[in-house]
Amino acid sequence: MPGKLTKYRSKRDPSRTPEPVPGTPSATPGGDAFVIQEHHARSLHWDLRLERDGVLVSWAVPKGLPADPGTDHLAVHTEDHPMEYLTFQGEIPQGEYGGGTMTVWDSGTYETEKWSEDEVKIVLNGERASGRFVLFKTRGDNWMIHRMGAAVRDPFPDLAPMEPTERARPPRNVADHAFEFAWGGRRLLVPIDGGRTEAAREHPWLRELAESFGSRTAVLDGELVTLGGAELLVFYDLLYDDGHALTGEPYSVRRAALEALDLAGGHWQTAPSWPGEFAPVRQAAKEQGLPGVVAKRLDSPYEPGPSKSWLFIPS
Template sequence: MALPLISPMLATPGGLPPAAQDAQWAYETKQDGQRTVVYLAGDGSVVLRARSGEDITAAYPELAALGPALGDTPAVLDGEVLALDADGRADFQSLQSRMGLAHAPGRAARKAARAPVHLALFDVLHLAGSELLGEPYRRRRAALESLGLAGPFWSTPGALVGHGEEALRATREHGLEGLVCKRLDSRYEPGIRSRAWIKIRNTRGVDVVVGGWQPGKGRLTGLPGSLLLGQFDGAGRLRYVGNVGTGWSEAERVELAALLRRYASDAAPFDPVPPVPPAAGVRWVLPRLVGEVRHSTRTRAGLLRQPSWLRLRQDLTPEDSAALLPEELR
């Protein structure tokens, strides 16, 4: 049967609902993957569409078996395609090598054979000819769970009703990306970033050493647009861990600019030197400034994902912050 095209509902960044309302919300684990609406026509076929509406079916051939698994029941499901590491956590860096293969089915098939993805399903929008968008979340969730969709490359992860603080704490303890809070009475709002769904991203604070900077443009001319960050390994080498370009007030940028000029250097302090293109206009500094940044996770190469500047740590010297790099990344 013909199925309606549906844009995914989006969550609004925020915090946990008030404790008095806790029992009115469900809590789902948030993992870092590619949002996907799944179209199952009931004839064994599967079509996957990204948040943009692009057909990405060919990028994930291992998910084709979901159609026969559901049988002759037509459905539109909402979920997330994940690349899981050995501990069952989402590894977005691994997934990126699959996301661009919708037009390269041969490469996608070879990668699927070596490292299959996993589809986490968390909502049903259309089922057996009936549209469910206006149904409350609790009923849609019950309908989804009744389908029993658990297979080699897909699952229906559980949702916890109430106990939001415990759920959030568990995601932090297990190194997961965060939590999505969904109001039990919420209808599905296609394409809308709704307050009925709240996403909480776990972030971590870490001390870093500034090794260089890139000038800003426009009103930021002469001020730092981004900083090149490093952490010391056990041998005293400053290892590059990424760039940060957000989190400062205008006054903080001015203060940083003065400090960066004071510590200007002709040589890069990083070992090895990061592969920065000449056009980037990087200016190196002596590794004297210590700051604290917030980030979500690290890549396998040790780079900080989604860093945001928190503060200058004038109470710390680089010597105080020696051996900052995690043991497994040295």
């Protein structure tokens, strides 16, 4: 047992970090505790820590625990941590090892099915993390983590954007629609998983948005527009939220879920929407030089491609 925390201590100065730096390892009564911490360091990741012989054996998991057995996630084996880390959360100063904000994402107990130098099979019993997992070594400190059993979330939707059909006049049943500006921008679907989005390859500023979601999964629908000389991404639909596909839900339900996210940043915002108010929205579109108005049926599901449930009425 002596020496298990040597590497941990060598990377930390107790006078510079609020992290626990104990003298000797300890243990919980059952010896089977685990914690997962969400760590907003230089790169967002989740730290999985399993109690073993008085310390917390640790892996940094960049995308968090896999929700689908068909997709394994990288898990980087790091130094053993002290048992006091089971409840640690706080701000590690920038410039220090692991500098950034750390919070407890979940904790509980686990069962060991196998533990060897290159394979660890466990059953997690937590509030947010539960089920059977296997960690297996690939090369050096790199491991992979695999979920065993059924997926615990809906599959991500893989579809084309829903497009409005053009017509000259507003719908007769105005009260059954929400009216929004037609922005005239470029359509963009933004999938977010594990605090990351593929859309950031083309638009690096979206990394900040994705990281703000933490472990929450989402697929956002919107448009890239230029307003006041600056590029802005306006979101007006939510196709997937926190493990659940919303494409079959009415637009009113998807819109409420989108607004609950309270998306507002330097490069993105939630587009305004006005149920049952065509005339003032069309007038505002004219005054702002926008192409027109989009009428969206409140009871419409998300239909890929052109749809008569969304109508574009030019200004």
